[in-house]
Amino acid sequence: MDILTHIAAGIAIGTTITICTKGSALKKIGIVLAGALGGALPDTDAVSMWSKFDVTFGKLFGLQHTGCEIYSAKFWYSHHGFMHSLLASVVFGFILLLIAYLLQQRFRKQKSSFCQSFKRNIYIFLSFISGFIAHLLCDMLTPAATWGGVNLFYPLNTYTGGWGKIWWWNNYDVFLIINTLITTNILILFISQLTKAKLKIFSITVFVLAFAFIVIQVNTRKFDFNHTCSSAQVYQKYEAKSKEIQENILGKKLYNSIKQFDNSVSLNF
Ligand SMILES: [Zn+2]
Numbered sequence: 001m002d003i004l005t006h007i008a009a010g011i012a013i014g015t016t017i018t019i020c021t022k023g024s025a026l027k028k029i030g031i032v033l034a035g036a037l038g039g040a041l042p043d044t045d046a047v048s049m050w051s052k053f054d055v056t057f058g059k060l061f062g063l064q065h066t067g068c069e070i071y072s073a074k075f076w077y078s079h080h081g082f083m084h085s086l087l088a089s090v091v092f093g094f095i096l097l098l099i100a101y102l103l104q105q106r107f108r109k110q111k112s113s114f115c116q117s118f119k120r121n122i123y124i125f126l127s128f129i130s131g132f133i134a135h136l137l138c139d140m141l142t143p144a145a146t147w148g149g150v151n152l153f154y155p156l157n158t159y160t161g162g163w164g165k166i167w168w169w170n171n172y173d174v175f176l177i178i179n180t181l182i183t184t185n186i187l188i189l190f191i192s193q194l195t196k197a198k199l200k201i202f203s204i205t206v207f208v209l210a211f212a213f214i215v216i217q218v219n220t221r222k223f224d225f226n227h228t229c230s231s232a233q234v235y236q237k238y239e240a241k242s243k244e245i246q247e248n249i250l251g252k253k254l255y256n257s258i259k260q261f262d263n264s265v266s267l268n269f
Contacts, residue, residue, distance in 0.1 A: 001138040002169040003043055004267055008178045009138065010039025010131030012210070015185035017127045019192065019203040027123075034096065034124045038131025041092060042139070045083035046071065072146040076154065080147040084139060085154035089132035093125050100124065141165045141218055143225045164226030165218045167242030172258045173217050173249050181210040221245055
């Protein structure tokens with residue numbers, strides 16, 4: 001799935017967690033940013049497609065394969081490899097906690113142990129991990145391609161997903177649901193700050209509803225995006241089909257507006 005939807009999903013999770021927790025505005029911003037970071041981080045393994053990868057990383061690590069070959073292969077550092085695993089979510093979650101601990105040791109007057117810092121930042125950790133795992137789940141819905149899913153249970157060599165329920169991008173309906181959830185959460189936060197009302201249950205209900213809507217949407221495409229032949233022609237055909245599905249779901253007017261927005265940003269979503 002595309003990076004914008006992944007980041008939006010991380011923000012949606014982060015904002016839900018902030019409503020359910022107490023803390024300063026700074027801490028709440030930290031929780032939302034951690035969710036966004038968790039949503040984006042797995043796709044850093046697509047660095048092998050960078051035009052200068054072979055002359056930089058390739059040379060530095062003495063890699064025998066080109067970046068392009070690495071991307072589609074099933075090495076631990078290939079796309080959908082270790083970076084798309086549950087283990088990676090925990091490892092990077094702890095690295096984030098360690099950075100937070102070191103920053104606090106450097107700038108806070110009152111020193112604390114790593115355990116105390118961990119307890120203080122537990123929601124940042126949870127938001128990061130949840131954003132990261134949401135990314136893995138979304139990617140499992142995309143076509144199998146050369147990987148057959150994501151290496152969810154690394155170091156095991158099994159790949160999970162590749163269900164072909166959605167195309168790589170053009171999932172405007174899912175993007176809209178996630179952004180509606182973010183907007184609702186911001187409104188809830190605003191109202192709860194103004195009225196001091198406890199809207200935790202309401203927020204969790206909205207989150208569950210959004211999740212259910214996404215599950216329904218991805219399961220009612222009535223099209224299998226998995227393809228055995230990966231020629232440019234086949235790719236274009238599936239790409240066109242994904243757009244046709246979106247136009248049918250959203251209606252011509254909404255579809256054209258969001259397509260216009262999609263064309264105006266340099267990232268596909
Ligand atoms: Zn990914």
